[in-house]
Amino acid sequence: MSAAPVIVRLPDALLALFPGAPRRLEIAAATVGEAIEGLDRRWPGMRDRLCDSTPAIRRHINVFVEGERATLETRIQPGAEVFVLTAISGGRPPADGRA
């Protein structure tokens, strides 16, 4: 059985990296991980921007499902909204100590 559509909202800083990607879209997914796989199929490379190789959602990316911070395994109810956000903590460039 294929997964039902959910609504995914993407942050502007991510859209700048993938010209043509919309702020809001529907995608068939039962978990956050499936939603990100769906994004990656449509915009190759998007998974790498949102997830690291652990694999896990990147440290300074927040994904919220029904108001709760989610992981890749978090289940999504049909029609629910998934918010992908850049965390305030991620705006800091790397440390300058380059010894």
Place this chain on the structure above:
Amino acid sequence: MTQKVFILVGTKKGAFIFESEPGRRAWAQRGPYCETWPLNHMVGDAASGAIYAGGGNEWFGPAVWKSTDLGRTWTHSSEGLAYEAGEQPIKSVWSLAPRNGSLYAGVEPAGLFRSDDGGQSWSHVAGLREHPSRPHWQPGGGGLILHSLVRHPTDDHQIWVGISAAGVFYTADGGATWQPRNQGTRADFLPEGERYPEMGQCVHCLVMAPGKSERLYQQNHCGMYRSDDGGERWESIEAGLPSSFGFPAAAHPYDPETLYLLPLNGDSSGRYVPEAKAAVWRTRDGGATWRALRKGLPQENVYFGVLRQAMATDRLEPAGVYFGTNTGMLFASADEGESWSRVAEYLPPILSVETLVAEA
């Protein structure tokens, strides 16, 4: 189409490009590019004309950006630029080296990747991290980074890398096996009697002399060195310099005896230019003697530093020399360092400076 020279500047907040005629009297500035990502290294591939910029964004992770129109438009990719699941993820790209159609990238935490499709996809050169010394690699102040990538001019199987603070490693088989190449370089941060280990030195910058592939130079956290046997044995060439500490080294484009350094006042003294006066130091005899080049550089109340990848030469005649500061100033010399002018003064902190000469 006329020949142009480009200064490629990677900063904490994006890529900038400066463009001039071969006379290099005036520079036009463009940027920032690459969505203001921190970019540790930006290089031009003279053969293809492509420009690559490697870095890492705190939100979106590591990537290599590419432009095939001299910086006007960019794409990015990190396909395959990852360690095995469960390992510490890659944080940032630190060094790039294009040659003969392939492109290598050094990353943090230290490791090496290769691309054969112009940076679109990457494969791990796993042999380096399989070296038995890897559990003992210690991060320097900038992290455990592979920051120096030196490729043999004609033999694609030979590569030297500099890792802070693991030292210099060399492969003759394209990366399958590696040997430490640190004999003769000092580690002042270790106990007395243990200061010349096989590996663990804090190499800051490694470069190869032009036309003389067995001649390497390195600026180390603890001294300045030359090797005449591909790094098997290093000898100190710091006598005559104002400090044994600094980050960048830049080889002359066609004279193997000429090298440029920018010494800083010491690792615990502020890491700015000695006596608060800016100078590039040049040797014309392989490090036997040094001369300070100051004409046109500020000589009063100067508290900037220059990071490890932020000095470069171009391949014009006479050679140009360039450096960018951690305070966002860019300086250029069109006469081998004899005189200098300020090209930009309000950039973000400069992480890398390279040049490209191309038809445009």
